[in-house]
Amino acid sequence: TNDAPATFSVGDNTVTWTVTDIYGNTATATQVVTVSDQEAPSITAPSDANVSTDPGSCEATVDLGIPETADNCAVDNATNDAPASFIVGETTVTWTVTDIYGNTTTATQLVTVTDDEAPSITAPADATVTTDAGSCEATVDLGAPETADNCSVDNVTNDAPASFIVGETTVTWTVTDIYGNTATAAQLVTVSDQEAPTITAPSDITTTTDPGSCEATVDLGNPETADNCSVDNATNDAPATFSVGDNTVTWTVTDIYGNTATATQVVTVSDQEAP
Numbered sequence: 001t002n003d004a005p006a007t008f009s010v011g012d013n014t015v016t017w018t019v020t021d022i023y024g025n026t027a028t029a030t031q032v033v034t035v036s037d038q039e040a041p042s043i044t045a046p047s048d049a050n051v052s053t054d055p056g057s058c059e060a061t062v063d064l065g066i067p068e069t070a071d072n073c074a075v076d077n078a079t080n081d082a083p084a085s086f087i088v089g090e091t092t093v094t095w096t097v098t099d100i101y102g103n104t105t106t107a108t109q110l111v112t113v114t115d116d117e118a119p120s121i122t123a124p125a126d127a128t129v130t131t132d133a134g135s136c137e138a139t140v141d142l143g144a145p146e147t148a149d150n151c152s153v154d155n156v157t158n159d160a161p162a163s164f165i166v167g168e169t170t171v172t173w174t175v176t177d178i179y180g181n182t183a184t185a186a187q188l189v190t191v192s193d194q195e196a197p198t199i200t201a202p203s204d205i206t207t208t209t210d211p212g213s214c215e216a217t218v219d220l221g222n223p224e225t226a227d228n229c230s231v232d233n234a235t236n237d238a239p240a241t242f243s244v245g246d247n248t249v250t251w252t253v254t255d256i257y258g259n260t261a262t263a264t265q266v267v268t269v270s271d272q273e274a275p
Helices: none
Strands: 011-020 026-035 042-044 049-052 068-070 075-080 089-099 104-114 120-122 127-130 146-148 153-158 167-177 182-192 198-200 205-208 224-226 231-236 245-255 260-270
Touching (some): 042 089, 042 104, 068 075, 120 167, 198 245, 198 260, 224 231
Parallel strands (some): 049 104, 127 182, 205 260
Antiparallel strands (some): 042 068, 075 089, 120 146, 167 182, 231 245, 245 260
């Protein structure tokens, strides 16, 4: 006979055998049964995780969850190689379960982090300028915007023309981060034309009174005018007829933005008609 159990536990198990003869004499001997656990535990990793970066950070803190584990004997522990925080992109987390006899099994969990946070931008101050000399437009130094991002700014662009026309133009600045998120800000550029037009009056005129009259009707001619933008009109303060003597005519040119310039023309009338 022996004292062996129905099943043997892990480790060394001593079985004592006993022999008895027909007169009741006995003797014993022992047998060692060594049982080892080589069956690996099982593990199911938590579900894959898809998260966004933490506000103001280019990384994400992630609640990974808890894996499901089991073993024919008993689980000792379950660990993983996850970082404290996850960078943008895909990171594979390896979970490892170990049973009380050192057998291990692994499973993986995929953590995907995206950057959905838009960068920030403050446009340069609004600009108020005058047209370039001799031009109806202005070249403008717009300055540089202030930008920031939780990860990193890739580029900053604007839709400004090479030169600005008279009036108000809105420049839209756009900042783009390294993950394609964008933000915009507006800058107002105001251009005014303060350049006066130019005018050259017609030549001075010397003439005589009209027959039978003490005054003269005079064809004054036309002034020469120009402007960096465009001339609106040219007028004068000439009377319908000119009296004997020196008469000063003032010519005024006005451009399309209200700037003016003047020039004078002298009309000299003499009376040479005999009484």
